[in-house]
Amino acid sequence: MPLLETLQKFDLKKILKTALAHGGDFADLYAEEMETTQIISEDHKIDTAYTGRDRGVGLRVLHNFKTAHGFTNDISEKSLLRLAHSVAHAVKEKKILQDIHIHPVPPPLQHRIQQPPKDKDLQTKLKYIHQAEAVGWKLSPLIKQVKVLYADIHKDVVMINSLGEVTHDTRVYTLFYTQIVTAEDGRLQTGYHPVGGLVGLELLEQEPPEMIARKAALQALLMLKARKAPGGAMPVVISSEAGGTMIHEAVGHGLEADLACEGLSVYHNKLGQEIASPLVSVLDDATIPNKRGSFVFDDEGVAAQKTVLIEKGVLKNYMFDRRYSLREKTSSTGNGRRESFRKPPIVRMTNTMIAPGKTPPEDIIRSTEKGLFVKKMGGGQVNTVNGDFVFEVQEGYLIDKGKMGDPVRGAVLTGNGLHVLKIIDKVGKDLGFAIGTCGKDGQGVPVGDAQPTIRIPELTVGGEV
Structure with a gap:
C-alpha cells in the first residue's frame, strides 16, 4: 500500500495531539519510504552492486526553539502513538492545545521524470557502468585506475504537522560519475566528472556514460602534462x-x-x-x-x-x-x-x-x-x-x-x-x-x-x- 494511503488510515490528529500533550509550539511527522540502487566498478571489476529498501517515521516537537525528535521503523498507529508519548516527555510546558484540522496541501509544482530508474533491471544499469569503463581504459596507457559509480534513489515522503497540513513528495534521483587516475614519471593526476539531478535515466541520454568517462580521462591526462601553477x-x-x-x-x-x-x-x-x-x-x-x-x-x-x-x-x-x-x-x-x-x-x-x-x-x-x-x-x-x-x-x-x-x-x-x-x-x-x-x-x-x-x-x- 502506498505510504500516504497507509498513514491516512491512522488517527493522525490523535498522534499529533499526543506529541503536544505536555506543550510545545509545533509538531510534525515525517514518513519516508526509499528504494536505492548503487553499483561501483573499480579496476575492471564490479566492487559493489546492491539494491535496498528503507522506511520509517520521524516525529518532532519544537518547544522554546528547541527540538525533541524520535523515530521508528514500525509504521503502525500503535508504534506512532508510542513514539509520540516518548517525544512528548521531553517537553515540560503546559499550553492550551489548539484543535487540528487535517487537510492536504496541493503541490505548487511538478518535476517530470521521463524514465524512472525503478522501471529498469540491474543488468540495464550495469551496462552503463561497462560503457564508461570501456572508454576510460582505452584512451591512454597512462590511465592506471578507472572508477565508475551509478546510483539511483526513489524516495516517497509524507509530512503531516500540527497546523493540519498534509504534504506529499516523490523524489527520484540519479547519479553517475567517472573518476580516472593517470600516472607518469612518479606523478599522479585525477580526473573526475559527475552528472546527476532530480531526474531519471534520461540523464544518461543527455550525457552518455562514454562522454562522462571521456571528460574525466581527458582532464586527468591534461593535468598530467600541466606545469605547476605559479603562486x-x-x-x-x-x-x-x-x-x-x-x-x-x-x-x-x-x-x-x-x-x-x-x-x-x-x-x-x-x-x-x-x-x-x-x-x-x-x-x-x-x-x-x-x-x-x-x-x-x-x-x-x-x-x-x-x-x-x-x-x-x-x-x-x-x-x-x-x-x-x-x-x-x-x-x-x-x-x-x-x-x-x-x-x-x-x-x-x-x-x-x-x-x-x-x-x-x-x-x-x-x-x-x-x-x-x-x-x-x-x-x-x-x-x-x-x-x-x-x-x-x-x-x-x-x-x-x-x-x-x-x-x-x-x-x-x-x-x-x-x-x-x-x-x-x-x-x-x-x-x-x-x-x-x-x-x-x-x-x-x-x-x-x-x-x-x-x-x-x-x-x-x-x-x-
Missing part, C-alpha cells in the same frame, strides 16, 4: 563550468539561519547592508526543474521556493527552516531538510547560485592581461565565522594577454568570502551547474550550485613561487 596574488577568472562550489561553501553556508542568527557567520546582523559588488546577486532556488537540490516540498512540508539572498550587492535574506523562522518571527524559506527520517531537519541549501550578469564570458578573459582561469574546482574548506576559505583547483589555465594559455596543476585559492564578494568586477551572462552531497551536522543532502563566469581582480593563489 602569488593575481586576477582569477572562475568559469561557469566550475559550477558554484565557491558560492556554496564560501557564501551559502554563512547565509543559513542557524549559523547567521547564532553569530556563527560572518554575515551575522548584516541584513540590509551592502556586502557584495552591485554586480552580484545570489539566489537559493529549489524550484528549478530537475536539478539535484530541487523538490516540491522541503522536509518540513514547506513549498519549494526561490529565495533572493543578495540582490545587487545588498543582503536581503537568510535561508530559514521552521524552527528558526519561529524564533526570528519570519517565514520559512523552504530550507528545512534532513538526510532521512532518523534525523531532525536543519537549515540547508538547495540550488544556490550567483545570478548571471550581462558580460559575454569571452570578454572577461579578453579583458584580463594575466591571471589564472579556473575551469573546474576541487575540494575546499571554509570558516563560516570569519569567511576565510581554501579551495583546490582541479583544472586550471594561465591567462596571458587576454588569451587562454598553458594548463597548470596544483593551484590553491585562498581568500575571504566577504572580501571576494565585494571585489568581483566581472559577471558573465552564462550559467553553469555543479552537483554535490552537502554534509552538515552529520547529515548529507543532495544539492546543486551554479554561477556564471566571474572575475576576482586579486586573489591569493597557492602554487610555485
Whole structure:
C-alpha cells in the first residue's frame, strides 16, 4: 500500500495531539519510504552492486526553539502513538492545545521524470557502468585506475504537522560519475566528472556514460602534462563550468539561519547592508526543474521556493527552516531538510547560485592581461565565522594577454568570502551547474550550485613561487 494511503488510515490528529500533550509550539511527522540502487566498478571489476529498501517515521516537537525528535521503523498507529508519548516527555510546558484540522496541501509544482530508474533491471544499469569503463581504459596507457559509480534513489515522503497540513513528495534521483587516475614519471593526476539531478535515466541520454568517462580521462591526462601553477596574488577568472562550489561553501553556508542568527557567520546582523559588488546577486532556488537540490516540498512540508539572498550587492535574506523562522518571527524559506527520517531537519541549501550578469564570458578573459582561469574546482574548506576559505583547483589555465594559455596543476585559492564578494568586477551572462552531497551536522543532502563566469581582480593563489 502506498505510504500516504497507509498513514491516512491512522488517527493522525490523535498522534499529533499526543506529541503536544505536555506543550510545545509545533509538531510534525515525517514518513519516508526509499528504494536505492548503487553499483561501483573499480579496476575492471564490479566492487559493489546492491539494491535496498528503507522506511520509517520521524516525529518532532519544537518547544522554546528547541527540538525533541524520535523515530521508528514500525509504521503502525500503535508504534506512532508510542513514539509520540516518548517525544512528548521531553517537553515540560503546559499550553492550551489548539484543535487540528487535517487537510492536504496541493503541490505548487511538478518535476517530470521521463524514465524512472525503478522501471529498469540491474543488468540495464550495469551496462552503463561497462560503457564508461570501456572508454576510460582505452584512451591512454597512462590511465592506471578507472572508477565508475551509478546510483539511483526513489524516495516517497509524507509530512503531516500540527497546523493540519498534509504534504506529499516523490523524489527520484540519479547519479553517475567517472573518476580516472593517470600516472607518469612518479606523478599522479585525477580526473573526475559527475552528472546527476532530480531526474531519471534520461540523464544518461543527455550525457552518455562514454562522454562522462571521456571528460574525466581527458582532464586527468591534461593535468598530467600541466606545469605547476605559479603562486602569488593575481586576477582569477572562475568559469561557469566550475559550477558554484565557491558560492556554496564560501557564501551559502554563512547565509543559513542557524549559523547567521547564532553569530556563527560572518554575515551575522548584516541584513540590509551592502556586502557584495552591485554586480552580484545570489539566489537559493529549489524550484528549478530537475536539478539535484530541487523538490516540491522541503522536509518540513514547506513549498519549494526561490529565495533572493543578495540582490545587487545588498543582503536581503537568510535561508530559514521552521524552527528558526519561529524564533526570528519570519517565514520559512523552504530550507528545512534532513538526510532521512532518523534525523531532525536543519537549515540547508538547495540550488544556490550567483545570478548571471550581462558580460559575454569571452570578454572577461579578453579583458584580463594575466591571471589564472579556473575551469573546474576541487575540494575546499571554509570558516563560516570569519569567511576565510581554501579551495583546490582541479583544472586550471594561465591567462596571458587576454588569451587562454598553458594548463597548470596544483593551484590553491585562498581568500575571504566577504572580501571576494565585494571585489568581483566581472559577471558573465552564462550559467553553469555543479552537483554535490552537502554534509552538515552529520547529515548529507543532495544539492546543486551554479554561477556564471566571474572575475576576482586579486586573489591569493597557492602554487610555485
